[in-house]
Amino acid sequence: MDYDKFLEQKIKKHVKNGFTISEDILNSNLFPFQKFIVSKALEVGKYAIFADCGLGKTIIQLEWAYQVWKYTHQPVLILAPLAVSGQTIQEGKKFGIEVFKYSEIENPITTGYGGIWISNYEQLDNINCNIFDGVVLDESSILKNYTGKIKNKIIDNFSDTKYKLCCTATPSPNDLNEIGNHSEFLDVMEAPEMRARWFIRDEGINNYRLKGHAEEDFYGWVGTWASVLRMPSDIGFKNDGFILPPLNFIEDKIITSKRDNGKLFNDIAVDATNYHQELRSSMKERLNKVVEIANRNKNENCIIWIRQNIEGDYLKNLLLDAREVRGCESTESKENKLLGFANNKFRILITKPKIAQFGMNYQNCHTQIFASLDFSFESLYQSIRRSYRFKQDKEVNIYLITTDTMENVTDAINKKQNNHNKMMEGIIMSANKKTYKLKTDYKKIEIKTDDYHIIQGDSCEIMKEIPDNSIDFSVFSPPFSNLFIYSDNIRDIGNCVNHEEFYRNYKFILKELYRIIAPGRLVAIHTKDLAIYKNSSGYTGLYDFTGNCHRLTESVGFKYHSKITIWTDPVLEMQRTKTQRLLYKQVTSDSSYSGIGLPEYVTIYKKWEGDEDDWTPITNLTKQNFTLEQWQQWASPVWMDIRRTDVLNDYRGARDNRDEKHICPLQMGVIARCISLWSNEGDKVFTPFMGIGSEVYQAVKMNRKGMGIELKDSYFEMAKKNLEQLMKEKKQEQLF
16 A cells, blocks of 8 residues: 555544434424534534533433434433433423333333433443434533443443434533543544543643643544533524523631641641541531521522531431432432422432532522532532523522631632633634644655755655665654654654554655665664553553564564663652552552563664675774773663753744643663764764654764654754754854
């Protein structure tokens, strides 16, 4: 296969596999913006709706399910949180859409009826998922909360379902797990590919953020398979009827009694370790305030959100018109109570956010009391939105009971809310206005001087222009498969869906590299093995990237010459990644999960071709410039003295504010040793992955002719400025 055909196969497009209908035939109860969303979701076939609470996701998903059933004549399943099933069935009746509750006794097989069926996520093991042509995940943020086997079960059980719809209110645009799992469930893109394409790893385990230059492109991609809105106006419609009355936050801070902590004052911060202990210590002081607020108006319904069962016991003894819903109750009991409160059968509902924060409609309640807060912004947001939603016509009062010993919890919530608002503005602006498309072209820029020759472009194409046997030495660090994607260009070799596609792409470069290297000369390739994580692969371990690259390099004709191991500090790696295999506590608890640090490698290959007598010898090193002691150090199979920070810095002004630093530049000391060992002064040193110019820079510094190719324009610009700076420094040295 030639390169052009490979690129055609490599381009991934989100193909619409739905069907088109006229908005005129949709349910007349739908608002215009809801009809727009339903018709778009049906057209795409596999779609997500990230819409704020109260924008009518229930009727949207009911109408979507109804239209899928009409089109396919096959049953459609809605999966919903606990107690939401009953409300959805009631909502369906109001809109003329019949919904049946799924059970092992009554289901599409036993009844012989297609239609729309609904069940709770807790019943997933009891559902025959293969019989449904369509599925709706109501409150689909459950894909973030469930990890490992449960999350995979949801994705796997509906892997062959033709039509899919996800509905949730608060997808945090920077929450990697939630966005990635939605994309994976909807068959748009697997989560690891999404992570590699647009995110970069920060300090800490599994901690990622959007690349500075990737925000607009990432959000635009989300917009191809999701509607994102907080108000109808976000997608071009009027907000009539959706402007809610005021939402009032009233904080009651409890000054706790003096703790026996050996200090003059109580601590003002808690962490995950002592959070629950502090709740118990301040319980009576907090809950007495809750009771006072709940009894101020005995004609008003009230929701009290608690964190511990002991809090529920205390409150029930003081609030006789209250009912508590606990997780240990039967599903039927919980549903009856949650629906009973919605139907005004009792005045006060006491429960935990994890039980009732999703899906329920409690517009009959205008007062909520949080007996305490935890660090979850989403939990607080979703809980408030049970009352503060469409069709709420009264002011809603939210009482937050805080303490002087937990001030950091309130600060964390406020910070997360500010970040959430900022991110939602960004995603709404980009996702609803930009059409996502991968770049396929590039601009060729060539700069050639007496000392270096650098080219911006696609190495697979540009290398074809380099004459046979014209390169004396090559040293480089290729992208580590699809671990990092450096740009949104499909020609980016790291822009691959999996390891196999990477190797197919990389082989085009290796073939050309073998052709242009002079006979008898060498290539030095820097690699490392890759970590495999349980949350994405189901197990932890290592991927033999170095070994697979080695076999691929030999397959194009190069002969294995030697290999250098570059020692890396396991303590620094542990501090940077927090990886389980390097934690000391893991060794002392279960060392079967412990491992060693990840070294790096430089593997040397030789072009063994033609008559050896015609090869140009490398005579750069002599007894005068290279001592026996130094040779013994360099000849060691492990280089122990390479500094990881010894990399080419981005010169001031070379990097755009929104661009990222070059993710993994090769250390200058490694490049310098390789150039000294395997090239002569005046030789041409080449890299097909120039990045910010490290190899070319070091070659020119050591009086070689540097040559490099780089696809990414911002990296090419950095390399250009780095080389210009080097030439200025060399001229200054010559003056003195």
